[in-house]
């Protein structure tokens with residue numbers, strides 16, 4: 001292995017800390033005006049895999065001074081009852097941000113539930129209104145993971161204009177929105193997906209990319225040998241392998257070639273959580289008249 005990995009590590013914590021410090025200041029200003037922002041999560045049933053994520057969310061919210069409320073709903077809740085809970089929260093002036101924790105039981109359609117969230121309280125940026133606003137470059141709440149990836153890349157200080165980006169994954173929550181956000185930074189994007197792999201073309205797209213964003217959810221699928229010398233590698237993947245959390249990129253081999261690489265864990269995730277808090281403060285302003 002060549003190069004010093006430590007100096008290339010693009011850790012999430014410094015950026016997350018600065019976002020949280022700004023958020024805490026924003027919250028303080030709101031409190032001085034008598035507004036006490038509150039973030040609410042709806043959890044249907046109990047998903048053990050979400051526990052760590054939700055606890056982390058709660059801890060981060062409390063650390064910056066944001067109220068955090070968790071609604072635990074029975075896994076047998078009907079579609080109508082669930083829509084009723086969302087509507088009640090949409091109308092509650094004391095709740096400013098709403099997240100529907102996934103997965104949902106099969107009888108509840110994720111898109112129907114998420115799209116019922118008021119766009120002004122949609123702190124994860126998942127509603128068609130906020131997705132559309134991002135697409136159009138208009139004001140709105142942006143999807144947190146996509147924004148976290150974009151902010152991490154910008155934090156390197158590298159001039160992004162005209163850079164070649166390979167985004168691997170085209171989901172609505174990561175791949176598609178991050179492609180739009182990076183397009184807005186004047187990069188040139190190639191969006192890769194499972195058919196890019198099946199037709200044997202993924203390696204060539206990765207090999208010419210100045211920036212690689214891996215968001216496919218397959219441990220170590222992106223080989224280190226594919227990475228161009230000096231590329232920036234952002235690994236959004238969160239996978240469990242042999243009891244360890246690993247990313248989508250073959251870390252050591254990729255780190256040997258990259259100029260910057262995010263670790264898993266310790267990369268994108270903490271910035272995503274910090275941006276969720278920031279989005280809640282932004283949401284308060286969206287809910288203010290005028």
Ligand code: NDP
Pocket residue numbers: 145168169170171172173174175192193194195196197202215216217218221236237238239268269272
């Ligand atoms: P999805 O499963 O919704 O989407 C995966 C995407 O990757 C699909 O577009 C799929 O293509 C593509 N894909 C799957 N296999 C391959 C392959 N072999 N080659 C090329 N493309 C492939 O996942 P998410 O977008 O929700 O999540 C992706 C990863 O990011 C996961 O590991 C997830 O845990 C993580 N994540 C991390 C977050 C964070 O804050 N750090 C937040 C959200 C997710 P196709 O469309 O053709 O099926």
